[in-house]
Amino acid sequence: MKKSILFGVIALSVAATASAQVKPEDQIKFRQAGYSFMSWNMGKIKANVEGEFNAQQVQAAANAIAAIAGSGMGALYGPGTDKDIGDRKTRAKPELFQNMEDVGKLAMDFNAAAANLAQAAASGDKAAVQKAFGETGATCKACHDKYRAD
Template identity: 45%
Template sequence: MKLKSIVAATLAFGITSTALAQVIGKAEDQIRWRQSVMQTVGWSMGRIKANIEGTYNKDQVIQAANTIQALANSGSGGLFQPGTDTGKGWRETNVKPELFASGSAAKLKEVGMAYNKEANEMAKVAATGDAAAVKVQFGNLGKSCKGCHDEFRKEEKK
C-alpha cells in the first residue's frame, strides 16, 4: 500500500495521519477489529430492516442508526494497513488486494466518503421517526455499503 492510498483511506474514513501512528495493532488485531466493526454494522442494518418490515420502533432505529454513524466515523479505515491484505482475525479476511493498490486511491476515497455521508444522513433521518423516510435512506445507505463491497470485498465465505 503506497502512501497515496493510505492517505486516501485515511481521508475516506476520517482518521488523521497523526492518529495513524497510534494503535494500529498487529495484522491479526486489525483484521479482527475491522471484522468486528463490520459485523456490528451488519447487526445494526438488520435491526433497521426489521423495523421497516415489521413493527416500527423509533428508539430501536435510532440506536441502530447512531451505532452505524459512530462506526462510519470511527476511523476504522486505519485498520486496513499494508500487510493486512491476507491474514486471519476472527476468520480469514475477505478484503481484495485491490484495496491496497495505489491505483485504487480515488475509488477508495469515493466509496468511503459516500458511506460516511449516508451514515450521517441515516442518523438524522432516524431521529425524525419518519418510517417512510427511514426506508428511503436505508436504501441509500445500503447502496453505499455495496459500493465498497463490490470493489474491495471478496464474496463472503460461508
Template identity: 35%
Template sequence: MKPLRIALALSLMTPFLASAHGGDHADPIRYRQSGFYLIGWHFEPMAAMVKGEMPMDTKDFAAHAAAVSAVAPLLTAGFANGPHKGKSDAKAEIWKNPADFAKKMEAFQNEAAQLAEVAQVGDTAKIKGQFMNTAKTCKACHDDYRKD
C-alpha cells in the first residue's frame, strides 16, 4: 500500500478508535477492545479466503490486510498504565511481563505490516504464508496474555 494511503487510513481510524467510547480517554479497555474488534472484523474474511471457504480476492484481501496493519500499532495505547479495572479478557500477566508483552505486540505489528506489503503483490501462495505468520503472532499473545 502506498505510504499516503496508509497515512490516510491511520488518520481516519485514530479518531474513531479514540472516540469509540464517547471521547472518554479514561477507558483504555474500551479503546483496545474497539481496536481488536476491527482487527477481527478484517481477519475473518482473510482467514476464510486462506482456508478456501470463500474465493480468494487479492484486492479485497489487500484492503483487509492494510486495515489490520494500520490498526495494529494503535493497540498498545490501550494497555498503557494498566492493569485497568473493568470487564476485560486481558490477563494481569501483561503488566507483570511488560517487556515480553511489548515484544509480542511488536511481532504482531511487524507481521501485519508485512502481510499488507505481501498482499499488495497479489501472490496467493505468499499471501497465505504471511497470513499464517501473522496469525501465529496473534495466537502467541492470546496464549499468554488473554483469558480463555
C-alpha cells in the first residue's frame, strides 16, 4: 500500500511537469483517445465474458487497459483543460479540478483494478476475469458518476 501511495505522489509530480509541455487542447485530445481505447478494450472483454471466451483476446485487452491506466494520464488534466478549447470539447466537470485528492484516490483505485484485471486475464480463468472486470468497471463508474458530464 505504501508503495502505491509513493507511486501516486511521484506520478502526480511528473504529471504536473509533463502537462506543462503539452498544449491544453492536446491534453484533452490525448486523454480522450486513451479513454476511448480503454473503452474499446473493455467492450472486447465484455463480449468475451458474455459469449465465447477467448483467453488471448481477453489478456491482450486487459493488458492494454492496465498499460493506459498506469501511463500517468493525470498529466493530461493540466491547467486550462477544465473547459472546452475551440472545437475540442471536454466532459470533465469543473469539480474534478477542485477535488484532486479524491480524483487521485479514484485513479489509484482504477489503476489497481486494471492491474488486477490483467492478472486475472493472464490466468485464463473466465470466472476470475468476470469478477475483476466488474470491479474495474465499478472504478470507472465511480469517477464518471462524480466527475464526468453526460
